[in-house]
Amino acid sequence: MLASHRPATQTVGILGGMGPAAGADFARLFVQACGERMAQLGIPVHDQAYPEHWLAQVPIPDRTNALGDTRQGAHQPAEPMLQATGRLAALGARAVAIACNTAHAWHGLLQQRFPQLVVLHGVQEVVAGLAARQVRGVGLLATRGAYDAGLYQGELERAGIACCLPSVAEREELMQGIYDGVKAGDYALARERFGSVALALQQRHGIGTLVMGCTEIPLALEESPALPGLSLVNPSAVLAAALARQAYLVDTVPAAA
Structure with missing residues (x-):
């Protein structure tokens, strides 16, 4: 007899650090959205039912200043964003949310560089x-x-x-x-x-x-x-809910007896 069922989830990532307070708040919103998603799917809420998720809080150059400075060699946020996304992918993330509105100017680059990921567009x-x-x-x-x-x-x-x-x-x-x-x-x-x-x-x-x-x-x-x-x-709450939908699959799999 099966002891219980656990939700089928996939690992997701949060690209934060823009700024750190907003990244930390996004993680809070994501956990809240996961609870709401579990309720929608009829999944009992408990610690082990939350999906594996990783928050990358890395120093990323100012996005607004970067968009206004197109000089060759200007300090742009693209490279550290790509590096952080690569780390999330290496940790097993299948979907990534960008915890910054302005940083979505580089969404296309991230999605192109990491076609194996779903890079959500907030x-x-x-x-x-x-x-x-x-x-x-x-x-x-x-x-x-x-x-x-x-x-x-x-x-x-x-x-x-x-x-x-x-x-x-x-x-x-x-x-x-x-x-x-x-x-x-x-x-x-x-x-x-x-x-x-x-x-x-x-x-x-x-x-x-x-x-x-x-x-x-x-x-x-x-x-x-x-x-x-x-x-x-x-928009952070909206994007957190979208990431929660990516994290939870509708089916459940049996937990170890």
Whole structure:
């Protein structure tokens, strides 16, 4: 007689370090998403039911600055991202999530270099979720690099979703909140800067949905009670759920008797 059944899982990886607080928070969101996935599949939740997962927290050059500096020999994040992904693959990862929105500018390179992996595209996961909910327009808070690269704008346009962007001055407020706020440990400053731009977008465009398109933004903005009428979308949570779906297979296999 079989003693029990354990879920069939596959090893997954998280490419973090951009910044470290966001990578650590992504791991938390992934564990939470695994619990929710187990509930969906009718799998009893216990320590041994969680999949093997690896978090690579490596120093990676600034993505926004790299996108704005195309000089030959400029310090780019591609090589350390490739090296870290290679380590995750060597550890047995079958799918990898990039715990940084702006770093998705290098998604194609990672997927091309590691065809044996499923390198999840967080921006596409977010847009697919918005389309499924029939959201027609959103406000976007992101880094200067993400705006300039059009990471979200292009995907949203293809899905027929209007994208409302902050002004140039408001984008600088966001960068202050990211660098002088979250990355420096001043969450009060970050909350004030992010909240100010969010309210400006809401008042100017009448939006009801806000995409927090930088992993640092939810670390401060989700705690703010001053955003009535706004539905906040955390791309990290969306991507963590997608990684959990990759980690769990529907079938179960018998545990050792």
